[in-house]
Amino acid sequence: MNYEAPAWLCGGHAQTIWPALFARSTFGPAPRYRRERWDAPDGDFVDVDFLQGGEAGPPRPLLVLFHGLEGSSRSHYALGFADVARERGWDFAVPHFRGCSGEINRAPRAYHSGDHEEIAWLLVRLVQRQRAPDGTRAPLWAVGVSLGGNALLRWAGEWGAAAAASVDAVAAICAPLDLAAGGQAIGRGFNRQVYTRMFLRTMVPKALAKLAQYPGLFDRAALLAARDLHGFDDVFTAPLHGFRDADDYWRRASAKPLLPQVRVPALALNARNDPFVPAASLPRPGQVGRHVTLWQPDHGGHVGFAQGAWPGHVRGLPDTVAQWLVAQSAHG
Incomplete structure (x- = not known):
């Protein structure tokens, strides 16, 4: 190939x-x-x-x-x-x-x-x-x-x-x-300004819609303060799916x-x-x-x-x- x-x-x-x-x-x-x-x-x-x-x-x-x-x-x-x-x-x-x-x-x-x-x-x-x-x-x-x-x-x-x-x-x-290596890479420099923003543009509204379904599910202010995928995963992805935090999620979910x-x-x-x-x-x-x-x-x-x-x-x-x-x- x-x-x-x-x-x-x-x-x-x-x-x-x-x-x-x-x-x-x-x-x-x-x-x-x-x-x-x-x-x-x-x-x-x-x-x-x-x-x-x-x-x-x-x-x-x-x-x-x-x-x-x-x-x-x-x-x-x-x-x-x-x-x-x-x-x-x-x-x-x-x-x-x-x-x-x-x-x-x-x-x-x-x-x-x-x-x-x-x-x-x-x-x-x-x-x-x-x-x-x-x-x-x-x-x-x-x-x-x-x-x-x-x-x-x-x-x-x-x-x-x-x-x-x-x-x-x-x-x-x-x-x-x-996942940790990938998460760190996408959170830096050009990647952060372009790709991270692109993903968060759709992920954050979806998370807020989920919060409207289930009030108190996570901290809204902390989510809105997230500026990269690590911050988003720390507030939303990790705790909703049984992980302690973003670092625990990235470690345990990696293939x-x-x-x-x-x-x-x-x-x-x-x-x-x-x-x-x-x-x-x-x-x-x-x-x-x-x-x-x-x-x-x-x-x-x-x-x-x-x-x-x-x-x-x-x-x-x-x-x-x-x-x-x-x-x-x-x-x-």
Whole structure:
């Protein structure tokens, strides 16, 4: 596997921002989705978007995508993977983390980078859809992007060999596998002024809406005083999901320490010039088990990997990941 950035797109920031805003996500028409609302085990709900189209009949291979922080089925990378699935004749699903589907969720919680319990029940339910009357199931591959990638690999590490009952292979794209390193990086300099502000612009209103649902859930003044993700996670994300504080959350939710426990084929793809994920924090071959493949190209930015002539496209990444996932099933 190899990736070279176009000559006209230089540097990690450009390779992050341009693909998300301007590069082409699909080669075909914009994907259309059909939404299902699933009741969660805790009485909340999760909205799952399924790619429309496909012929009725036996279950087809299913590609599941877990989106990144404040992402959705409309994120540029989700559209790219949807296009690849449609081209290959696969089904495609994007489960939205709580509060990311356009409607506030019911429970006094949101979502977080180590939410492997959420991944678990969603995959179990998706597997049930894949089973034919004779008990066999069509292939199921799971991809996680950024936050979703860390949560997915966290799940794979927690479940070990049992994960094979749900997936044939998994891939994590630009996941901050060391959350403390990623959190510190995004809280400094240009990152703080651009990316942190972008995330807080949607995260803070969602948190305040949650406070209106559950008065007294957290300190409103402390939340409004937060100027980076550490401050936000300290007030909101960590205590709502059972962590002592942001540092405890970042330590316990990181997938990197669990990579030796992964027992299904897993791809961990990280560009070494990712502004969110310092290259020094990336796992080395001796820090993962034999089931984990590390791909760490020098360029690509954060979930960028644009290709082609200006203005470029982002279809190369999902195509490459899809080929890798299929190859793992063939080897199995």
